Amino acid sequence: MATFCVCGTFCAVTCKAAEAAVNEPLNANLTVVPRICVLSETAEKCEQFIHLSWSTPHQQNVCLYNAADQSILKCWEQVQQGEIDMLITVDETVSFELRDAQDNLIVIAKTEFKVMRDQKQYRRSRRNPWSFF
16 A cells, blocks of 8 residues: 655654554454354344454554444544443344544454354264164
8 A cells, every 4th residue: 555745854754654554564353252143943033242342552543333234333532442242133144343433444353243053954963873883
């Protein structure tokens, strides 16, 4: 990604800082607990309390998004970590993204809450019914 700076001596320091920020890898962490919901054969939706927590190497303004519908769940200002507890009711896997508050196109970290269906009726038994062992 290219960074363009047009300015005199004063802006040279600012330009170098901007280039460093663009080229610096984002070492942010976003986790969800629990990570998986297994639906029974009869259940249509998963209703679960989840705990989302995040941390970044430095303080910044961030917002937590539900990636599916692009809705903002919560925003924080000038903090290095945060958390939120919430009840979700879903029938498919949900992705969460931590984004920069000023430029929401910058994804800092992401995680998923996976929804799986229990499909026992389709599993084949390892043992044949006629086997003695």
